[in-house]
Amino acid sequence: MNASAAALTREHGLRLLGAMLRIRGFEDRCYQLYGQMKIRGFLHLCNGEEAIAVGAMQEFGPEDAIVATYREHGHALARGIPMDRVMAELYGKQSGCSRGRGGSMHLFDASRRFYGGHAIVGGGLPVAVGIALAQKLRAERALTACFFGDGAVAEGEFHESLNLAALWRLPVLFVCENNLYAMGTALERAQAEPDISAKAAAYRIGAAVVDGMDVLAVQAAVAQAARTVRTESVPILLEMRTYRFRAHSMFDPQLYRGRAEVEAWQKRDPIITLSARLRALGVLQESDLAQLQRDCEAELDAAVQFAEHSAWEPVSDLERFVYAERHT
Amino acid sequence: MNASAAALTREHGLRLLGAMLRIRGFEDRCYQLYGQMKIRGFLHLCNGEEAIAVGAMQEFGPEDAIVATYREHGHALARGIPMDRVMAELYGKQSGCSRGRGGSMHLFDASRRFYGGHAIVGGGLPVAVGIALAQKLRAERALTACFFGDGAVAEGEFHESLNLAALWRLPVLFVCENNLYAMGTALERAQAEPDISAKAAAYRIGAAVVDGMDVLAVQAAVAQAARTVRTESVPILLEMRTYRFRAHSMFDPQLYRGRAEVEAWQKRDPIITLSARLRALGVLQESDLAQLQRDCEAELDAAVQFAEHSAWEPVSDLERFVYAERHT
Amino acid sequence: MPSGTPESAVSLSYRDAVRAALHQALSEDPRVFLMGEDVGRYGGSYAVSKGLLETFGPERIRDTPLSESAFVGAGIGAALAGLRPIVEIMTVNFSLLALDQIVNNAATLSHMSGGQLNVPLVIRLATGAGRQLGAQHSHSLEGWYAHVPGLRIAVPSTLDDARFMLAAALALPDPVLLFEHLYLYNMEGTLTEGLARVDLEHAAIRRSGRDLTLISYGWSLHKCLAAARSLAAEGIEAEVLDLRTLRPLDDAAIMASVRHTRRVLIVDEGWRSGSLAAEIAMRITEQAFYELDAPVTRLCTAEVPIPYARHLEEAALPSAAGIVAAARALLRPAGGS
């Protein structure tokens, strides 16, 4: 695993860039498909926030566990859930990664220890603490990465979960994706102390603020934090400063923020930022970018085809899985 | 209102001493009556913690509101709910301050803005925030004093309530009665950061640690904090360091703490401490103490008589008050 | 709403009706305020409170952090202290985080204080499934809440009730939960001319019939009305009773209709086991057993966490077609035809 910007190789740079382009392309395609009513329900896109999922996932191994929110397409793809399985899930097909029962907010992949996809804000934090408790009781060197938004910080479960993880010295990496808004509520109108990283002190948890628009900064911060979490078996809180380029969901008139603010952040697009750095290092040619784009489009087209041609779960199976069919 | 020890007058000193003796006497009498099965249910006595209720209540006026826990006999008496009404409540009589429906954990007196008596740990905090919101929206100079234990600090409602009070600049005085244990769980086994006052920073709330065994220190700290809460309309957190001399409730073998620890704290008994100081100032004679004791015993006997001779609520009235009979 | 023209004349949506009700309550009583997640700057997650912030300001259209337990509890406290809070919990799904405050405080304080206190709090919640929102966003728990003494549960299912139930709720001294089915927000129509208020005591017959009674509320009510229309085409006249309030239930209205039609189908979007439908059936058994020509029947939601896929979600929920089939079976028992 290569974390430091200094040692940035062409190969690693292209991998990160490709991964972000892939997520961006996926989100944009989802946006179109929603308009075509191929995807329904709530759809929360992560355009602008790709660097966090991509940078962080570089540092996790198969033994580590991931817990995410309803804005988790990027995390699912970066974790390695095949794009066609994710797209099929958004279509509600049987071949989807949650068999069509979950949809955009509830992506799962047990084989990759991807534990969702949680649509109750803050609801994933206690679950992550429990997974980490199991990892610790089994004396594994694994960690659990728990992604959540700035809005979740106001929930009581944030408080209870950070205290529990710290009290019991559990290997949880809490990753707050602070995009400044919870739906239409700006952070400073939700938090008396808007510095989220400062709250970690109330639990004696180490914390850091990271530029969530810089994939290399994200990877470096996660690499360092993950090392501490694993070796000392303690939780750490990373606050990623980022921004959501698109609306909260498909039903958001965005009355709460101005164009100027959005445009200012768009200048810090993590894809543009990384491309520029790679160009400066002379390791990125236009042809590389074109190739990455072509690969991404091809994969997207294949994923859509897969979803389109996948079967629907038979209605007769509606009540399956309410209770487990097999014992773990 | 006189808060500073320096200016301690005989009159004020005797008032504080009498108030604490009165609560101590009440709690000891309750202990006996529980043995006689006159009082049932859960009974949580506050022996050792009398200085907090007594010192704090000196600083509140009739316009202020009080929210307390299930360990609230002292707060109810110090707030001025007549002892006979409180005793009748513990007997479950119609003349009780909650008409016999509440019992020890649920003392109420709307006329004195005593809003209970809450038996769900942490459950009173959001209610106190709401009362303070009403006080603020009506532009009253009143405040709401919210008493809770160290155990409540771990609940999500502590986190949510402190943030809300600070965010909206509400006049709430949060008074944490830190007696080092939540039932059998020592503070350091419940909190990764056992310094409760330090948690206020996560909400940009001012905080102070107070010697909860010294009634003058309590009154002085509350006087100062209340002034800020009223004039600046902001919440403040006071952590009162205190100790529970008796068991958590009547069913507690106290396996979790040693005699030596209890005895060490008993040496700091707030009643002994204040008596000693008053003697040193030469304003307390043995005859005063004897008189206070006699007054207290007389009031207690009268309260028990009142409770004994009060009527039971007719069973036919069981379903009254489930829905309000009158509109506030 | 455009002032001048009488409200009843203009066509409006259920969403507009709720907004008009909020506007009126805020205008008429200075003690009233609205508090909840994104009710202000965002305009309400279902655009119900859009524009109210501009009119009434941030003190009375109060955005809250994501702290359901604290702001619901704060509503309880403000009500205790004499205000008239309207707390919006964005959807019933999130109310589980505030359940302790609702069940242990709002529902108990009047009784537990021997009648000294009361909690004149109104909680508005969007409820229901049907929008492919998945298991964590599709609960129908209003019937479940109706189990709790001390609470009042009401469901506005028509434009008139959407427009006027809020005022009725605010006039009561008790905590009232108003459940707005998210599928109804776009329902369009006009208000009944001259109507100025509704009560929170009585169920309402939305269609009269002699052959069977369909008892329902919320989105299911409209499925029942649709089913009743198809049934009429085959000569079956279904009476459709809108419960309106789930706690207390209007037993008199239920029994009157049962005595009239002698056959009952209860349609409820709650999960079948422990559904409100079971309670209603039990009351009919207790109060009108010998008036029945057939056992009481029910059509509820399948006992599954609501799945995302449209065909699965539709299969899980009561449907007009399902109601028609159940009604037929009720009238022409197996064998007969």
Add this chain to the structure above:
Amino acid sequence: MPSGTPESAVSLSYRDAVRAALHQALSEDPRVFLMGEDVGRYGGSYAVSKGLLETFGPERIRDTPLSESAFVGAGIGAALAGLRPIVEIMTVNFSLLALDQIVNNAATLSHMSGGQLNVPLVIRLATGAGRQLGAQHSHSLEGWYAHVPGLRIAVPSTLDDARFMLAAALALPDPVLLFEHLYLYNMEGTLTEGLARVDLEHAAIRRSGRDLTLISYGWSLHKCLAAARSLAAEGIEAEVLDLRTLRPLDDAAIMASVRHTRRVLIVDEGWRSGSLAAEIAMRITEQAFYELDAPVTRLCTAEVPIPYARHLEEAALPSAAGIVAAARALLRPAGGS
């Protein structure tokens, strides 16, 4: 338990039986651990886990802070990750703070993940009224929980079930809530000789009779047995059915008894409206309506927050005397005698 002597020989309390069950589970499966408030150093608020800390250590007898939502959610996570957590929520009253985790996570994850995940979690909760603990400490919500698909709800009401239901719950791949009525902890007796396991599927007839069926569970079951004894004295033979599991319900056993006695009284400590009794009655209406000689009846708790005063609390709860009276009325309808 003293090793050597067969367990069945020694007299023990319900509390001892639950402790023995915990001891066995912890001894036999290293994946099992107990977590909750004061389960360790304090010995459990009802002294159920007393001594287990000394035997199994603080990692497996884990005291938690007062953070119901977080430690229940942590139990869910640990179960997802392959452990077998037993989470003790001190009483059902506090479970309202963890309801989001139970209903939105534990109950949904298996279905929502298309069967990839499952949550082998056991939650133990003390439940019920009768100890003058007041409105916030006297809930009986097990029937309410039984509304939720994805959960299994069971109630050990005998020493045998207190001793062996835990193992049956741990053997299931689903979240199971075990409700222990706080009034039963001191119940004394001996275990059935040779019994080594029980299932979580079947209701059990605790007393046979021909004249009517009393359906119940928990503390109410023992009130039913007492009532049945008095009824026998006047020649009325009541059958007493212990439901044992509230979700799923054992319809077959219920209907079999109904067909046998043709008269039913359901006794349930939940509040009347929306009680489990209503669901059972509805199922009887659906499956055995024509077998009934009289409408199904129920005796539940009055619809009030439970008051502290003893005489008021007793008046609110089902009682043996009330059961006897209701049973008589069921057999000798008004007029008859």
